[in-house]
Amino acid sequence: MSVETMQELLIDELKDLYSAEKQIVRALPKLAKAASSTQLRDAILTHLEETKGQVERLNQISEIVGKKLTGKTCVGMKGVLAEGSEVLEDVGKGPVRDAALISAAQRVEHYEMAGYGSARAFAQLLKLTDVANLLDQTLAEEKNADKTLGGIANHVNTDARRVA
Numbered sequence: 682m683s684v685e686t687m688q689e690l691l692i693d694e695l696k697d698l699y700s701a702e703k704q705i706v707r708a709l710p711k712l713a714k715a716a717s718s719t720q721l722r723d724a725i726l727t728h729l730e731e732t733k734g735q736v737e738r739l740n741q742i743s744e745i746v747g748k749k750l751t752g753k754t755c756v757g758m759k760g761v762l763a764e765g766s767e768v769l770e771d772v773g774k775g776p777v778r779d780a781a782l783i784s785a786a787q788r789v790e791h792y793e794m795a796g797y798g799s800a801r802a803f804a805q806l807l808k809l810t811d812v813a814n815l816l817d818q819t820l821a822e823e824k825n826a827d828k829t830l831g832g833i834a835n836h837v838n839t840d841a842r843r844v845a
């Protein structure tokens with residue numbers, strides 16, 4: 682797809698986000714299973730449910746703008762998630778792995794925050810208020826997930842520090 686206008690750029694960003702969310706839905710169960718901390722596992726599983734809702738929001742947006750959001754692969758998220766699963770091969774189960782998992786999960790959230798923040802700004806610029814509001818709801822969830830992970834990291838990193 683060639684992108685020339687801000688409308689087309691918004692659709693392009695939305696396709697990217699749609700692909701990213703779909704990839705995350707597939708990846709999170711594996712990451713949850715790999716975690717030792719119950720708190721971390723629960724946070725990942727909670728965010729999995731939230732992520733399914735975010736895919737739904739993108740489906741709603743797709744209807745509003747009258748464009749399909751399928752057919753694009755978010756290569757950036759693919760890379761971020763690939764690095765995340767590398768952790769599972771490199772670090773055995775325990776608090777050090779949990780610390781690494783949080784680091785990987787926070788990368789995912791920050792990548793999404795950048796994408797949703799930009800898409801929301803484009804939607805606002807184009808006066809697509811409903812779209813901007815839906816994007817804003819997801820952005821708030823991503824920020825919250827990042828904050829939760831940061832909080833869990835405080836305990837997990839302290840436990841991981843004790844591993845000699």
Ligand SMILES: [Fe+2]
Pocket residue numbers: 702705732735793823
């Ligand atoms: Fe998300």
